[in-house]
Amino acid sequence: MKMNNIKKAASRLTAVLAVAALSVSALTGCGSSGTANAASGPRQIKVAVAPGFFPITYADDDGVAQGYDVEVFKAVDELLEDYTFTYEIADKETMNVGVQAGTYQAGINSLFKTEARTETYYMPENNMGYTPVGIIQRTDSNVTSLAQAYDEGLSVAPTSAAGGIRFVLGDWNEANPDKAFDFELNTEFSYANLFASIQSGEYDFSVDLIPVFNLQKPETVEGLHITDPIDVVPTYPIVNKGEAELGDKINEALATLKENGTLSKLSEEAFGYDVFAIAH
Numbered sequence: 001m002k003m004n005n006i007k008k009a010a011s012r013l014t015a016v017l018a019v020a021a022l023s024v025s026a027l028t029g030c031g032s033s034g035t036a037n038a039a040s041g042p043r044q045i046k047v048a049v050a051p052g053f054f055p056i057t058y059a060d061d062d063g064v065a066q067g068y069d070v071e072v073f074k075a076v077d078e079l080l081e082d083y084t085f086t087y088e089i090a091d092k093e094t095m096n097v098g099v100q101a102g103t104y105q106a107g108i109n110s111l112f113k114t115e116a117r118t119e120t121y122y123m124p125e126n127n128m129g130y131t132p133v134g135i136i137q138r139t140d141s142n143v144t145s146l147a148q149a150y151d152e153g154l155s156v157a158p159t160s161a162a163g164g165i166r167f168v169l170g171d172w173n174e175a176n177p178d179k180a181f182d183f184e185l186n187t188e189f190s191y192a193n194l195f196a197s198i199q200s201g202e203y204d205f206s207v208d209l210i211p212v213f214n215l216q217k218p219e220t221v222e223g224l225h226i227t228d229p230i231d232v233v234p235t236y237p238i239v240n241k242g243e244a245e246l247g248d249k250i251n252e253a254l255a256t257l258k259e260n261g262t263l264s265k266l267s268e269e270a271f272g273y274d275v276f277a278i279a280h
Contacts, residue, residue, distance in 0.1 A: 038039040042084040044097070045246065047073060050088050050094035050109035053211060055270045056131065056235075057109050059089045068270035069108040073237070075262050076253040083246065099238050105246060107238045110211075112164035121238035129263065130232035133168055136198060136213060137205040141226050146172050146207070146230065150179040154204035157197050160189035164233045170208055192220070199223050230240035232278050256276045 047054035051058045057067040065087040077085040084104075090098060095107040100120055110131050113123050135143055143149045146249040149156070159165045166185055191212065197203050200223070213226040239247040257263050264274045 011074065033232050041163050042080075042082055044086045045083050045105045046103070047087050048090040048098050048104040048107040050092040050095045050107070051089050052215075053110055054215065056129075056211060061159050063089060065089055068129060069110060069235075069237070070264055071266050071270070072257070072263065073108060073255075074105075075257050075266070076250055079247050079253040079256060083249070098237075099240055102240050105240050105243050110235045111238060112167075112233055113236050114162075114164075117238060120241070122241055122244055122247035123236045123238060124247055124253040124254060126251050127234035128254055128259065129235050130166075130269065130279050131235055132229035132271060132278065133165070133207055133208045133231040133233060133274055134210045134213070134226040134229055135205050136195075136208055136221075136224055136226050137187035138198060138201075139223055141204065144203060144227055144230070146181075147176075147179060149205055150176075150181065156181050156183045157194055158184035158186040158189070159206065159208075161185035161187045163189070163229075164206055168231050168233060191216070195221055195224060207231075222225040227246070227279050229273070229275070234279070 046142060049057050049059075049067075051065070053178070055067055057065070057069050060066050070087060073085055073087075077083065088104070090104070090107075092109060095104065095109065098104040099107040108128075110129070111117065113127075117123060135146070135149065137143055137154075139155075143152065143154065156169070159169065166183075169181060169183050175232075194206055194208075197217070198206060205228070209227075210226055210229060213221065213224075237250065239250065258276070264276045267273070267275045
């Protein structure tokens with residue numbers, strides 16, 4: 001009789017221990033799941049920054065990405081709770097290839113929207129900024145507008161067939177057919193040849209990006225100057241083609257930042273004037 005009681009007690013103990021073990025396991029499982037969810041956090045997005053284009057994209061003395069485009073993306077990042085951006089300096093070719101391959105999810109470098117780029121990358125509908133454009137001419141010339149250049153019968157130098165300046169001249173011609181310029185597109189364009197052709201008097205002027213001119217060595221642009229902005233060219237980030245959701249979120253954030261004045265403020269800080277006001 002005593003032996004039967006001992007067996008029953010042992011059986012009950014075993015059952016209690018089994019239930020306890022299951023309870024601990026369940027609690028542990030719940031704890032692990034909660035920790036994993038908490039640890040996952042916002043998704044890390046790698047953004048390639050092609051340097052050498054002050055004040056839009058460049059690396060400081062410590063190799064840290066800086067510039068207008070970077071500040072815009074930091075503002076975008078603040079609006080996107082599900083993502084957090086990190087920035088990596090990469091030359092332009094590495095950026096292009098890396099974004100296409102998915103090594104980077106996005107890239108920034110004052111990029112114009114072209115047919116080739118829109119086929120290769122996701123490019124948002126909303127632009128992130130504008131790059132200011134001026135008139136390059138000899139120092140003995142003081143043309144301040146394309147209308148004045150036309151009225152004075154000045155010749156415009158060939159422009160790059162791949163760059164965005166052709167759109168500035170094309171848009172002018174379309175809007176002003178009575179003052180349209182004859183200009184050539186050069187598939188072997190170089191800034192050295194462009195500057196030399198104006199310096200020599202072969203051509204009278206060119207329309208180009210003010211930051212590009214300002215980055216030149218003094219001897220390269222000797223005898224030349226560039227005007228204040230006469231126009232601007234819209235610029236965009238590139239996003240990996242498979243990251244449409246991320247691209248859509250960036251597009252929405254850019255619209256918000258434009259509407260609330262953030263982009264204009266960042267432009268004032270970078271350029272000393274509001275490029276969005278020029279665009280209007």
